[in-house]
Amino acid sequence: MLEVISKETGNKEMVINMGPQHPSTHGVLRLELVLDGEIITKVRPNIGYLHRCFEKYAEQMDDYAKVIPYTDRMDYVSAINQEHGYVIALERMLELEVPERVEYIRVIMAEMQRIASHLLGIGAFGLDLGAFSPFLYLFTEREKILDIFERVTGARLLYNYFAVAGLMRDVHPEFKTDTAEFVKTFRPKIKELNDLLSYNKIFIKRTANIGVLPEKVALNYAASGPVLRGSGVEWDLRKNDPYSIYDKFDFEIPVGTGEVGTLGDCWDRYMVRVKEMEQSLRIIEQALDGMPDEGDVMEAIPKRIRPKEGEIYVRTETPRGELGYYIISDKSASPFRVKARAPSFVHLSMLPAISKGSLIADMVAIVGSIDIVLGEVDR
């Protein structure tokens, strides 16, 4: 690959490998950059360093439930959201009724996970731009969420908590108070983040007008999630294609405004995430109020999962965008095919389009602002 590029450019330009071992490629992404000085003339993402054959592996499982821990490992930063899509797909295939209490707990967990994921994404983004302290402040907050998760699920990162039409275990009695306490302490931290990073002039200089993703390009590349909303498109599957019980809650879809630069630049994408955390807090508060105290979360779990012959596509809103599961069943105990449409993969594909002509330093900002997780890109 390297030779091909250097032949194309006639050795006039420098080819540089950003990654797979580079401090700011968020895992093992390898970017081939063709540079003219420090200006990027060509980008080629090379992926596959973390490929684990998730989709093929799912086919040879002898049980649909055994796939759930593997979905965790796609986007390991937001494992709950990955499970959520998969169990919803199975529930729709089996036409199962999910108990209300389960739905409420799921929504609370999913929104908490969204906050945790955004905290990591924003922190790592700041880190890419040289701001070290916000990263650790946000990590402290993320730790608190993980502590709550650990009490509920027993694990800190890869939970395997959602089951088909149920949960693997019931929440502990203090769950509500713990979560409410977190919501209360977390609100001021967002303001602190805005003081320290979001509205810092240097940060704005590094992110405004950089990596501009116009609305049209975003739609053409099938972008979703904060990346699409950063370009000003009001599209959120929780509102536009409601699943679970999201239609019960009152929340807004934050979109990019071009407040400090062009619409759809890195800062907009960043800010959408910050605002989304506030909205998630709102959802959590409402869900905590509405959550029934009584009810067995495990009673509706079917003993055997044998969907009828057929196929289904279910999309859910993960912190990174639209996560779709396409499942084909052939009536056997194992899925005939599981295909995951991973938002990070889609977003990575538009990297060459938005980063051409920018500097290496901007490249880092752009990669950080689309917030990819390589476990999901490679699956």
Place this chain on the structure above:
Amino acid sequence: MELTTILFYLFALVTLGSAVIMVFSKNIVHSAFALMFTLMGVAALYVLLYADFLAATQLLVYVGGILILILFGVMLTSQGYTLNFRTITVNLVPASLISVAAAVLLIFAFLSTDWTISEVAERTDTVYDLGMLLMGDYILPFIAVGVLLLIAIIGAILMSTRLSAENNGAS
């Protein structure tokens, strides 16, 4: 032997040795770094002559400024960013003729000069004298050089902005 004498020979050796390396090195960047040692050696010799202002100027202007420009020039104009900046020998015969002629001239001048060897020069405040000279007797040439440099800077800015404007238009 006096300490200063030892130092003099040491710095002279550094100066000459690195000059030889600079001339004969095949790698341009190596030549440039050898030039750095030469210039530093000369600066050290200035210090031994109590010309401290001159020595500092030598460092600031030649080592800190011109040499860096040379390095930038070498690295930006050559093909690719590798260690292999090779020099090739061209015009071997005329070049050697000219250098031999120059060497003969220098040696002749060196031998025919009537050198006066004085005691150790007195250490004076060179900065004050220099300032008085530049702002007094030589004020006109000083200002003329200043104006010339200003014109050169303006010209350079003009050229580079036009170039970048054309580039922008093309892309």
Place this chain on the structure above:
Amino acid sequence: MTEYVSHIHPVAAILVHAAIPLTIILVYALVAIWGERKIAGFIQDRLGPMRVGGWHGWAQSIADLLKLIQKEDIIPTDASRFLFKFAPFMMFAASYAAFAVIPFSSAYVGSMVNIGVFYLLAVTSLLTLSIIMAGWASNNKWSLLGGMRSAAQMVSYEVPTIASVLTVVLVAGSLNLMTVTEMQSGNDILGFLPNWFIFQNPFLIVAFIIFFISILAESHRVPFDLPESESELVAGYQTEYSGMRWAMFMLAEYADMLLLSLLGATLFFGGWNSPFGDFMAGPLWGFFWFMLKGLSLVIVMMWIRWTLPRYRVDQLMHICWSILIPLSFVNLVLTALWEVIF
């Protein structure tokens, strides 16, 4: 003390003179590296090093040093061996040599030359060259980019640094740092403020701001730490270095930081002068005050480092060429006018 030694042997006197700043640098570097990690830790709600040496891990730097000494000496196969080995030493030599003209106390300055400030600026320009040398000799693209960047950055920021230093020189009328310091003794301004240059003239406050921004860039500190910005250029010109050579870079970098901070303390904050006039004055107290002022600037630099993100390379150049340089020259002219009028 130095006079006493010079009676014994002139070479011994020179060595003693040279050893004093070296000791200061080495002790400072050990403390500062540990201190920086502690400051970073506390700012980030952490504790920083805690293990080595008992109280708050004070011996961490020493342990690191011992580890670095034992490390395998790695030179990349295709590196230019001599330059690769030479660069760290040249970098340290450049910052160390500049300490010769810093008046540490009323009783001690390495060399009483009349061109003190000028010499200091000239010698530190060698730092640029050693960085290019390290970047090029490593034969690594990231190193080269880092080296070129830092060279451009340092050459550019030398101009506002010099211009703001010149502002002080203009007011003081001397290039000798000892003389400059002596001019700032006494507490006359408004009856109680010390006669430091920063209080003497409003334009010198502007000059100090320019100077401080410039030394942040000169010593590669955030928000101008582009040469070694780890998220873009891995580690810049230091990428291929390890073990003791890397330690030399680290040492030189911290020495550079101290050097420029001490220069700032000398030029703007009265050097070794006590802030309380004759109270707590004297050679040893002078040393204490001087280091206190210098280290305060160093601590502010660290505080800034752990707060801000970094600029991009073109923004850095923009700040230098279209803000700091014009501003510093205008400031220079205005200071001259002020001096003429008052």
Place this chain on the structure above:
Amino acid sequence: MLNAVKQSWLTFRSIFTGMGVTIRHFFGPTVTLQYPDEKMELPKGARARLYVNIDDCIGCNLCARACPVNCIDIETVASTQDVDLGKTSTGNPKRFWLTRFDIDMAKCMYCDLCVHPCPTNCIYMVSEYEYSEYDRSNLVYHFSNLEPEMVAEVKDKAEKEAEQKKREREEMMRKKAEEKAQKELEAKKKAEEESNDKEKGEE
């Protein structure tokens, strides 16, 4: 010009705001846990290591089948009739010797799927998390509490019993076969007689 001044002012202000935040954190509390000296209290039900209460295991193999990564390896031998293995604490009768119950924690992905199907709740996660090893094979945990001799004895016994059973079964099979053959023979005779009778009748 005015705009530039304003921008610089805003830049300085935002920098000072940020520095205010960091200095507040500087004097604020730290969150570090000095790990080997002080340890985090893991909550009840934390999933850190698999543990098997072997006394309660009935060797049903359900956990091994639920495991997505096949990290549980169970070998059972049926107990002989003369030995009563007793009951588990949940009251289920035990019918198998557990000659092998190995869990490879290097493979385990802590998904908790093996815990739920267990009828006697004898396999579960515990919050013991400091079990790193230099050798990977040390991560295979052997839960079976049978001595090797015991295993051999049990296997031998079970084999013998199985052989005996087999023999008995063969005997039975033989008897059955004989009976069957006799019956068939009789049936044949009968049929022949009948046919003879028929022939006679036709004649």
